[in-house]
Amino acid sequence: MSKVIRIGTRDSELALWQANAVKNALEKLGHKTELIPVKSQGDLVLDKPLYEFGITGIFTKTLDVAMITDQIDIAVHSMKDVPTALPKGIVEAAILKRANTQDILVHKGTDFLNEEGIVATGSLRRQAQWLHKYPHHEIVDLRGNVNTRLQKLKDNNWNGAIFAAAGLERINLKPDSFIDLKWMIPAPAQGAMLVVAKEEDDFCRNALSALNHEATAICVHIEREFLRVLEGGCTAPIGALATIEGEIIHFKAALFSLDGQQRIGVEKEIPISEHESFGRACAKEVLEAGGAELMREIKQAVNNTKG
Known part of the structure; x- marks a missing residue:
């Protein structure tokens, strides 16, 4: 039995x-x-x-x-x-099988994008990438489950908040007032x-x-291997996304400084047959391009915040 x-x-x-x-x-x-x-x-x-x-x-x-x-x-x-x-x-x-990998901005109107504004997120990755594109904005911390975060956005004077599209889509909470952040690299294994x-x-x-789902497994293992070699976890602004088209894997990833001003990225493609250790190789490329020093600075800044 x-x-x-x-x-x-x-x-x-x-x-x-x-x-x-x-x-x-x-x-x-x-x-x-x-x-x-x-x-x-x-x-x-x-x-x-x-x-x-x-x-x-x-x-x-x-x-x-x-x-x-x-x-x-x-x-x-x-x-x-x-x-x-x-x-x-x-x-x-x-x-x-993976769902939507994108981040989205749930907003109260997009007029603020080229002016001063307040955007909420609890993610260092989203914070850094938003500030990289919109350095004139203020970022506020946002915690809780999806429902709680949506309510906090309604209750506060923030202009918008960043969410994973997949989470909102799965429980039918994706509002009409959102924009896809196609330029934002998602978290490793997002969706x-x-x-x-x-x-x-x-x-x-x-x-x-x-x-x-084998194709999803290949992609997320590349992304997580990239993250592991950079020693990111929850404490560093690291985005990574692998996708498969035909027999080719496309990979895009980046490490950002906490304020978003520094970006060390990698973008490559390889045949699926060569995916073993691909994430590691890409991470080493980022580390050698200044990522190792940037990771030390990030860890020190995060530790100071905790202290």
């Missing part, structure tokens, strides 16, 4: 949507499942920027503990929230969902292997 697969998830509307997508896919394959929502520290503490926690994986840690202590069998994450190094004993079991399981759990790993 097959066991019931206990699916751990954060309890926000978006996280539950993602977990239910995995639940429905597994049940279509004939598996029995149960959802187990868990609240993370990243959801509970909303008055500090993420980097001030001093750890990566603030949204995934609670589910990691629940899995290691056998309260859940698998966990569903927005892959961009997952640290590049998983905890010992936990492995990637499936990467689902992708990751399901993790215990390394020793052959049953769940086999069940989830049917949900894995």
Whole structure:
């Protein structure tokens, strides 16, 4: 008799949507499942920027503990929230087909773009890229789940706030007043969902292997390898996006200074057959072009902020 697969998830509307997508896919394959929502520290503490926690994986840690202590069998994450190094004993079991990778600006009118304005985001990556393009704007911190952030935008005198398009689209909250930020490089693995399981759990790993989308997996692994070599995590403004057209992988990535004034980027394409270690090679190119020094400056600035 097959066991019931206990699916751990954060309890926000978006996280539950993602977990239910995995639940429905597994049940279509004939598996029995149960959802187990868990609240993370990243959801509970909303008055500090993420980097001030001093750890990566603030949204995934609670589910990691629940899995290691056998309260859940698998966990569903927005892959961009997952640290590049998983905890010992936990492995990637499936990467689902990627959704929209773009960032969007939800706004109250776009007249402010060429004037003074206030834009909200809790992401150093989005902050740096926005300031790179609009250095005359003020950035304010924005935390909470998607619903909370949309409400905060309504309640404050901000001109706009930056969101991942995929999150708003998944739960039908994308408003009419938005613009696509096609010039903004997304977070590594943005738009992708990751399901993790215990390394020793052959049953769940086999069940989830049917949900894995190979093209998405190739792309996000390149992006995350780029991030890992730069040692970014949540504490550096790093964007990376790999896409596949035919047999060619296109890759665009950049490291920014916190104020957005410095940008060290890379843009390349290679055959899919040569994708192994491609992210690493691109990261080394950025490091050698001044990225190593810039990363030291960023870490020092972030540590000073935490202190």
